[in-house]
Amino acid sequence: MNQALVKLYRLQNIDREILERESMIKEIPLKTKELESQFKAKKEILEEIRQRLTENKNMESGADKKLQESRLAIAKYKKQLLIVKTNKEYSALLMEISREEKKVEVLEEEIIALLDKIEGIEEEEREEKMEVEKTEKNYLEKKEKLEGSRARFLSEIGDKKIEREKAIADIDSNLLKRYEKIRYFRDGIAVVRIIGENCGGCFTTIPPQVINEAKKGDKILTCENCGRILVYIEEGKDINEG
Ligand SMILES: [Zn+2]
Helix, strand or coil: CCHHHHHHHHHHHHHHHHHHHHHHHHHHHHHHHHHHHHHHHHHHHHHHHHHHHHHHHHHHHHHHHHHHHHHHHHHHHHHHHCCCCCHHHHHHHHHHHHHHHHHHHHHHHHHHHHHHHHHHHHHHHHHHHHHHHHHHHHHHHHHHHHHHHHHHHHHHHHHHHHHHHHHHHCCCHHHHHHHHHHHHHCCCCCEEEEECCEECCCCCECCHHHHHHHHHCCCCEECCCCCCEEECCCCCCCCCCC
């Protein structure tokens, strides 16, 4: 194959590796944010459970307060029974006592039901708390890993850029300009392999005569559709063997 083409193809491989790492770096904040929002969603669920717990505990202590009041009222009326003078007053007190006793009955049932409910919510809270802790741990661990890979990618990009400088040193400057221009307009990829009968960049069918020319490898050929430079390398082989 034409040496200029070989050099361009190698340069493209270096640029492709840089590009891959750059796009992986770009994804890191998105991944971190997704993990963070999973963690936040779990925390919100826990908050909601805790709010429900507080509401029910308040209801329970409210009912308990009313229960104490009714019990005090009953005790008070019972004392008064001993000192009233008329039957009318006596039966009025009995009616009050019976009314308060009914209240006590209702409140006691209410309190039992609330305590039951509170116990259930407390169980829910324990489980969700563990879930939140698990999600937080996962979030922090993965965040750290992602930060680690960012550092690795950056250092690899640094190495690749040094490699790139060496690679471009002996490429004809006009050809390099052409390469850079295609790369700029075609998402960073200017040189592609012919895959089967198709352009490896835009997958358009390449005419057979162009493929035959490309097999010879002595000319710079481009895809009619996307304008990328085409190289023919036998499937499963690298350019060194071609
Ligand atoms: Zn193409």
